[in-house]
Every structure is written in C-alpha cells, then in structure tokens.
Amino acid sequence: MLQTPSGGADTGTAPADGRSMSIGTVLNLLRDEFPEVTISKIRFLESEGLVEPRRTPSGYRKFSQRDVERLGHILRMQRDHYLPLKVIREHLDALERGEPLQLPAASQGARQPGSLDGGAEAAQDGPTAARVGRAELLATAEVSEVELAEWESYGLLAPSADGGYDIEAVTVARLIAELGRFGLEPRHLRIMKASAEREAGMVEQVVAPLRLHRNPQTRAHAEASARELATLSVQLHAALVRSALRSQER
Incomplete structure (x- = not known):
C-alpha cells in the first residue's frame, strides 16, 4: 500500500477536496x-x-x-x-496490476560490497542493489559526460572496476553541480573530499572491531553505528562551518 508523504503547516499540505496541486x-x-x-x-x-x-x-x-x-x-x-x-x-x-511487491530488505540495500557480514549474498546482491551505471548516474544527477569526466580527474568521483558507482555518487554529483553555480570549481572541492575521507577513516576505526565480531547482531550494530556516526559527523561539520561564517561576520 502506498504511503502518503506527510505535510505540515510550514511545508504545505495536500488539498482536502482532492484538487490538483502545483x-x-x-x-x-x-x-x-x-x-x-x-x-x-x-x-x-x-x-x-x-x-x-x-x-x-x-x-x-x-x-x-x-x-x-x-x-x-x-x-x-x-x-x-x-x-x-x-x-x-x-x-x-x-x-x-494488483500484485504484491517483492522488495529486498532495506538492510540489503545499505550493505556495502565486500563488507565482512555479507558473505556470498552480499557479493551477489550488494553491488547491483546499491550501485548505478554511468548512464544512469548522468541521467539521474542531470550532469553531462564532460562534467563527470572533469570531476573524476580531480578525484571527486570514481567508478569501480566494473564501471559502476556507489549510489551516493548521484548525490555527490548533484551537489558538485550546485556548488559550481556559485563559482566553486572541482579543484576547490578537493579539500572537502580529503576531509570526508579522514572522517570516514575515523568512523571505520570506531566500528572496525564490531565488524569482525562473530555475532551477526553485533556486526549489524556496526553498520547502524557507522551510519549514525556519519550523520553526527555531517551535522558537526555543518555547525562548525556556520560558526566559522558567523565569526567572520563579526
């Protein structure tokens, strides 16, 4: 059954009388x-x-x-x-057609190729469920082949050996394009990539012992912890940038 996205007073609500919406x-x-x-x-x-x-x-x-x-x-x-x-x-x-949906478990989509808890199932399902091809990346992110090639030359995006991309590459490509509207070129963004890699390394150090645990529940907890740490890291980064900008305005 389809779920209706929730709306609020500040975000707009669907007309109660069923009228069409912009x-x-x-x-x-x-x-x-x-x-x-x-x-x-x-x-x-x-x-x-x-x-x-x-x-x-x-x-x-x-x-x-x-x-x-x-x-x-x-x-x-x-x-x-x-x-x-x-x-x-x-x-x-x-x-x-009224047929029941047979969707993969949400956790399968979040599993990364080569993770220690995936086994043979991850090798079979992970790379396809959590990856996109080059053509789909270009279409979904609405960027050109020339732009993507330039970003790759600066190490901001990189395909794997099979030519596919992690699903997050779509978001990365969109954000690079948006930043480009403000005059930020790929060479300016390399510092952000380096910072992200350092933060990822820090998160991995925290959860690595859990990934090696024999208990499947502990390994699943490692994945959940990694996602939560990543979210907190992003929030902290945003708060620090806002704080730095306010300092410069004084």
Whole structure:
C-alpha cells in the first residue's frame, strides 16, 4: 500500500477536496520525508515516465494525490532499497496490476560490497542493489559526460572496476553541480573530499572491531553505528562551518 508523504503547516499540505496541486506544493509535501528532493528530480522522474501529471492548456503541471503517493513510493524505493529506475518501473507496473511487491530488505540495500557480514549474498546482491551505471548516474544527477569526466580527474568521483558507482555518487554529483553555480570549481572541492575521507577513516576505526565480531547482531550494530556516526559527523561539520561564517561576520 502506498504511503502518503506527510505535510505540515510550514511545508504545505495536500488539498482536502482532492484538487490538483502545483509542482511547488508537491515538492513541499515530499520534503518532510525526502529533504533532498528537488523540482528537477520530480521533472526527471516525469521525463522517465514514472509519474504522469496532468497538463493545463498553458503547460503547467497539475499533480493529483495519487501522483504524490506514487512519487513517495518511487523515492522510498530509491532511498531504502537503492533500486535502479528500471526495477522501480517494474515494481510500479506490478503494483498497478494488483500484485504484491517483492522488495529486498532495506538492510540489503545499505550493505556495502565486500563488507565482512555479507558473505556470498552480499557479493551477489550488494553491488547491483546499491550501485548505478554511468548512464544512469548522468541521467539521474542531470550532469553531462564532460562534467563527470572533469570531476573524476580531480578525484571527486570514481567508478569501480566494473564501471559502476556507489549510489551516493548521484548525490555527490548533484551537489558538485550546485556548488559550481556559485563559482566553486572541482579543484576547490578537493579539500572537502580529503576531509570526508579522514572522517570516514575515523568512523571505520570506531566500528572496525564490531565488524569482525562473530555475532551477526553485533556486526549489524556496526553498520547502524557507522551510519549514525556519519550523520553526527555531517551535522558537526555543518555547525562548525556556520560558526566559522558567523565569526567572520563579526
């Protein structure tokens, strides 16, 4: 059953009478659950045929409540299961036919290739469930081949031996593009990459003993701890940057 993204007084709510919504209203509804969603992302999903809002005679998009639920379902499958768009489309088609969805467990999508707790199952499922191909990266992040090649030359992104990318590469590519709008070039961002690698190394030092434990629950706790530490690290980094900016304004 599709879940409807929650809305709030500050973020916009769906019309109670079932009237159609603008793309801006839809964006506000989705952002409660999906803070990183953008209008460009919604338009891209439309261009891929995953959602089909009605168009007014003047060309404006008008989304129904069903469209919003469908978008929430798509974004949830990407976030929780790391599914590529082709597979998401197949699941949506099955849902339209009234068939039950057979989704992988959310923890499988989060498992990294080569992790100690994955075994043969990780080798089989991890690289495909949590990775995207080059073409899909370009399309989903809405960047050009020239841009991606330049970012790779500076070490900001890198494909694996099979030519695929970690799912986070999509977010990295989008953020690099957004920073570029402010004049920040790839050479300026190398310091951020180096800092991220140092933080990742620090997190790995904390959880490494847990990953080696024989108890599967302890190893699962290591993965959860790594994610929590990463979130706290990002929050601390953001707070430190804001503090530094305020200091410079004084």
